Amino acid sequence: MHSELAPAPGSTTIDVALKIWRYDAETGEKELKRYEVEAPDWVTLLDVLDIIKDKHDGTLAYRKSCRMMICGSCGMRMDGAAVLACKTRMYDIAKSGHVPVISSMGNLPVIKDLVVDMDPFWGKIRRMKPWLDPGYEEPLEKERIVSQQQTNVIHKEALCIMCGCCVSECNSMESDPEFFGPAALAKGMRFVGDVRDQADVARLNDYNDEHGIWDCTRCYFCNERCPKGVDPRDAIAKLGAESIKQGVDQDWGAKHAKWFVTSAKTTGWLRETELVPKTQGVVSAIKETKFALALAKHGKVPPPIPPHVAARVGEARKLYHLVKAQGRDGALGIVQGEHALGRIEFSEQAGVKTSDPEMRPGVEPPHAEG
Amino acid sequence: MRRVAYFKGCLASLSAKELDSSTQALAPKVGLELVELETVTCCGAGDIHEAEPDYYLHLNARILAYAEAAGCDTLLTVCNVCTLNLRQANWQLKNDEDLRDRVSTNLKRVGVPPYSGNVEVRHLLWEIAEGEGYELLKQSAHKGLKGLKIAPFYGCQILRPSKILGFEDPDRPWSLERIIEACGGEAIDYPAKIKCCGFPIIQAREETALGELIQPIEQAKEAGADVIVTPCPLCHLSLDAWQSKLKKATGKDFAMPILHLSQLVGVAAGLEESELKFRRHVVPVTPVLEKLEV
Numbered sequence A: 001m002h003s004e005l006a007p008a009p010g011s012t013t014i015d016v017a018l019k020i021w022r023y024d025a026e027t028g029e030k031e032l033k034r035y036e037v038e039a040p041d042w043v044t045l046l047d048v049l050d051i052i053k054d055k056h057d058g059t060l061a062y063r064k065s066c067r068m069m070i071c072g073s074c075g076m077r078m079d080g081a082a083v084l085a086c087k088t089r090m091y092d093i094a095k096s097g098h099v100p101v102i103s104s105m106g107n108l109p110v111i112k113d114l115v116v117d118m119d120p121f122w123g124k125i126r127r128m129k130p131w132l133d134p135g136y137e138e139p140l141e142k143e144r145i146v147s148q149q150q151t152n153v154i155h156k157e158a159l160c161i162m163c164g165c166c167v168s169e170c171n172s173m174e175s176d177p178e179f180f181g182p183a184a185l186a187k188g189m190r191f192v193g194d195v196r197d198q199a200d201v202a203r204l205n206d207y208n209d210e211h212g213i214w215d216c217t218r219c220y221f222c223n224e225r226c227p228k229g230v231d232p233r234d235a236i237a238k239l240g241a242e243s244i245k246q247g248v249d250q251d252w253g254a255k256h257a258k259w260f261v262t263s264a265k266t267t268g269w270l271r272e273t274e275l276v277p278k279t280q281g282v283v284s285a286i287k288e289t290k291f292a293l294a295l296a297k298h299g300k301v302p303p304p305i306p307p308h309v310a311a312r313v314g315e316a317r318k319l320y321h322l323v324k325a326q327g328r329d330g331a332l333g334i335v336q337g338e339h340a341l342g343r344i345e346f347s348e349q350a351g352v353k354t355s356d357p358e359m360r361p362g363v364e365p366p367h368a369e370g
Numbered sequence B: 001m002r003r004v005a006y007f008k009g010c011l012a013s014l015s016a017k018e019l020d021s022s023t024q025a026l027a028p029k030v031g032l033e034l035v036e037l038e039t040v041t042c043c044g045a046g047d048i049h050e051a052e053p054d055y056y057l058h059l060n061a062r063i064l065a066y067a068e069a070a071g072c073d074t075l076l077t078v079c080n081v082c083t084l085n086l087r088q089a090n091w092q093l094k095n096d097e098d099l100r101d102r103v104s105t106n107l108k109r110v111g112v113p114p115y116s117g118n119v120e121v122r123h124l125l126w127e128i129a130e131g132e133g134y135e136l137l138k139q140s141a142h143k144g145l146k147g148l149k150i151a152p153f154y155g156c157q158i159l160r161p162s163k164i165l166g167f168e169d170p171d172r173p174w175s176l177e178r179i180i181e182a183c184g185g186e187a188i189d190y191p192a193k194i195k196c197c198g199f200p201i202i203q204a205r206e207e208t209a210l211g212e213l214i215q216p217i218e219q220a221k222e223a224g225a226d227v228i229v230t231p232c233p234l235c236h237l238s239l240d241a242w243q244s245k246l247k248k249a250t251g252k253d254f255a256m257p258i259l260h261l262s263q264l265v266g267v268a269a270g271l272e273e274s275e276l277k278f279r280r281h282v283v284p285v286t287p288v289l290e291k292l293e294v
Helices: A045-056 A091-096 A119-127 A148-152 A171-175 A181-192 A200-207 A221-225 A232-245 A252-266 A272-280 A282-287 A289-296 A313-325 B009-013 B017-030 B047-051 B053-069 B080-095 B097-109 B124-129 B131-140 B175-182 B206-222 B233-241 B243-250 B261-268 B286-292
Strands: A013-023 A030-040 A075-078 A081-084 A101-103 A110-112 B002-007 B032-036 B074-077 B120-123 B149-152 B227-230 B258-260
Touching (some): A013 A045, A013 A091, A030 A045, A081 A221, A171 B206, A181 A200, A181 A232, A200 A232, A221 A232, A232 A252, A232 B047, A252 A272, A282 A289, A289 B243, A313 B097, B009 B233, B017 B032, B017 B124, B017 B131, B017 B261, B053 B074, B053 B080, B053 B097, B074 B080, B080 B120, B080 B233, B124 B175, B131 B175, B131 B261, B149 B175, B149 B206, B206 B227, B206 B233, B227 B261, B233 B243, B233 B258, B258 B261, B261 B286
Parallel strands (some): A013 A101, B002 B032, B002 B074, B074 B120, B149 B227
Antiparallel strands (some): A075 A101
16 A cells, blocks of 8 residues: 555655754653655655654654645744745755754753643643733624724734744743743734724733833744745834834833834934943943953944034934824834745745855754743 | 945944954955945844835935936945845835835935945955956965964854845855955854854843843954954944953953954054054953964
């Protein structure tokens, strides 16, 4: 009897080699193990894992379900980058002779091999109250019609399949494990931006938590990794814009952002030296005096007087008032340019030394507690 | 000589003047004639994008419009954050005619020339990593960087999101390594070279930021680097100026010198101290210069 993954008569096969980080949380043992299989030329990474498990090593652990990029189960890393295994075709990689390193996603505890504990992920999703709060208990008599234009504001956020690929490489979460993270915040924007939801201000206050919106370091790994085009960093920017629009703007991050607006419309350029007191307040800025003086010795604290003023800055000021009057503030002002996934494929630069795949972020052996 | 509009941005105008002076001195050696734009403003650094996104789009459109009005098809940047903000706005404006019409109409109403979408925003790194700029760089870098182990640090917003930056594979970048090798230096490989320096949140969330900042410095040190080079003045500021805070927080004194890209290439091309302005660095650059016997 033919295995499901055996090549169909007449089709060609390829030799695929992988190195997989095997790990057992119970014993703490880890090993980078190499596998080589013959597979049909159309295989995905998930298919190759299935062949390995079926024919070579039944102890290999990974998650899967739909095999068609909609269930979000098979998130894992290839050469340090989070991917959906079912979306990753192996033909070009195998033909190039490259042997990719497969490991579990980052920022989540590893249970076994490529299986991570998603509980912290779901905890953060739940923390966002991911359900509609329409502001009434009894259903209305008439249905509530939402226009296409209103839906467009959260179109991308609604694409999320909660696979965790964005969380895997989140640089803020590596440093602050309590950071809500890109998936949860995108889910939050899904509801803040929903015209039927009546809990916006309460949500924004909640999302302005110490580990919330303003803890994002804008590394853009989430936009890069998302296999569905959610662009979580853009969702976080939308939450920031909505917070400021709704007056939820007392976080240092919000004050920092607002100072750039003030700078642009007064002098045109960032009023750098005033940024710290305007962000942190005078008391905190005074505590930083010693640090600031050390920088001042090297010209890193430019004197605010005379200010560095752009020529014709009046135009920037007028532009501010003109644009404000047009009412496209808040999330409505974030233009995303395409509706789903925009991606450029890169080929290896001939003759140029690129980094060692085993040296890339996240390829290090998994840690017991993630 | 190719005429390009030069957008130096906030930092190179003020706290990172050494970036401006070294870029200005290097430009003619790599075939670039810089046309400085007097009327432009800050790109918003991602902060205006987050606070007032529609204003962000218009401010950046205004910068692009003045570059176009100066008769240039390229707007040269020397900062990752300027690069992303300007390219993102440009990408939105180029891909959406209705949006471009609305923004251009608004620009005209306040006296700014309209923007027709014919400017490309390119970082200095890209100009000298390939093509004519690269060939001229190889000729100019006569003094070389022999014996120097250099850790390239890309920073985030020159790599990601790649659909907007698009110059090189964000997971396997090569441009800095190519330039280092063309100057005769040795490029050091380490995982955090494509990660975040923490700068965007260094004031609002210092602890989180320092947890990010330590990674490239510690890894570069362990890999034996003499110096880190970066194409971004914001990365430079956190890597250089905040090292003292890392020392305070962790007790580790890395004493890792940090160079702007234009300074590293500038050293190889024999620029003067008056152009390189190393005295403006917080972590002394002296050990690097001694190793090179400059």
